[in-house]
Amino acid sequence: MSSEERLAQLERKVQYLTDRQEIYDCLVRTSRGNDRFDVDLIVGSYHPDGLHELGQNLIPGPEYGDYANNGHAAMCDINMHTVCMHSCDIDGDVAHAESYVLGMFADRGGETSRMLAGRYLDRLEKRDGEWKIALRRTTVEVVMEGKAVLPNGATPPGSGYVKGSRDRSDPSYQRPLAPEGGERW
Template sequence: MTTTDIDLEALRRDLQYVKDKIEIRDLIHTQARGHDRHDVSLMTSVYTDDGVDEHGPTVKAAADYGDWANAAHSAAFDQHSHNITTHTCEIDGDVAHSESYVIVQARRGNALIMMGGRYIERRDGTWKIALRRCTVEWTLQGDGSALKSGNFTGFIKGSWDPNDVSYARPLTQDDTNIERW
């Protein structure tokens, strides 16, 4: 095949499409990580300046969302993890419509709670979230006392601040500010 046989413009479009989808998915993952680290700057970095987040009856401007989410999560849970699973994204020029399924595991004392829902996003002009609407589809509650049973002794606990091991650069075995089960 010669370069005259290759449709370079089609190749550029396809590459841009793949790049755009990856950037959008990365925004969704960044926001989830921000939740789990209680990192307001990560949470709010994914929204447009006039972005809006709707979580049930609570609707917040992007700039106010992170502080509200941290307070709400801290009041309800000791730990949580937002896991993004199925992610679809339709790109139409400068607008993207995406849907991301989320499974949240949360712990409060010995109670474990799981819930599933979806985040639905759109954007205009730049790959940031202009509007996020959250659904809750199901919940499951169980006993989390196994975490304190001794079977997990020595495992690192996650934390809701920059002391979390995921922030370490470079990653070392330094245990300063690390809490373990």
């Protein structure tokens, strides 16, 4: 194999890995935006004509941030989304991804909680050099309900942990991250 062929092969691999990471970063951004009620993070992950299919509802991507925040605020005090296993097929500037997701929700009042397990089935497109969601289909395949341990007003085990918040006052936005500050359990 010539030097040019090896270099071309290496460039293709680097581009594939770069695209794959940018796709994953886009998907994680939407979940972080959901949990921090950061509309800009959510909406910025969708193309202007992107769609989010949620059950039988088809929500335009630019409207999904407010839609998600209103829904989460109405049903729970805390929500956390975790993007788990992720597979991705990239064909040029179009990618199809399947990502397992766990959603954990402390219901209003903090006495009960739910965990939903499902998948994000995404078609992403790279436009103007940026990967964003063109269509997201969400599945829900497992739902568990039970007593909430946090936050229910009682001192949790290992108290003293920093509390998170659903806005930009959350410690994850602190730059630089410092050891002091933050409301604690």
